[in-house]
Amino acid sequence: MADKYEVFEQLGDLEKTLTMTLAQVAHIRQVLETSITENATLRMELEKLRERLAEFEKKEVKKETPKDQPNPNLIQIFNEGFHVCHLHYAERLAEGESCLDCLELLYR
Numbered sequence: 001m002a003d004k005y006e007v008f009e010q011l012g013d014l015e016k017t018l019t020m021t022l023a024q025v026a027h028i029r030q031v032l033e034t035s036i037t038e039n040a041t042l043r044m045e046l047e048k049l050r051e052r053l054a055e056f057e058k059k060e061v062k063k064e065t066p067k068d069q070p071n072p073n074l075i076q077i078f079n080e081g082f083h084v085c086h087l088h089y090a091e092r093l094a095e096g097e098s099c100l101d102c103l104e105l106l107y108r
């Protein structure tokens, strides 16, 4: 059996390693969180541009504007847990949270 000093030394090493690993996990979590939010923001920006482009193209060919349908891409982003409303734009929804502003925007 290893002497007490050796055991404590090993525990100390293990503790250091675990602390470093935890810090790495926290960092990776933060990076992932940031890129997920950024991704949602970009997809919403893309939707806005698509809508603007569609408006623009309709004007070009002078077609009648069809009845407004809920935007399926925005619905998907909302269902993935992000606000699509202007007030909380691209913020994460809390677990089980809903938002009247988002629903109003999607289904008005």
Ligand SMILES: [Zn+2]
Pocket (backbone or CB within 6 Å): 083, 084, 085, 088, 099, 100, 101, 102
């Ligand atoms: Zn919202």
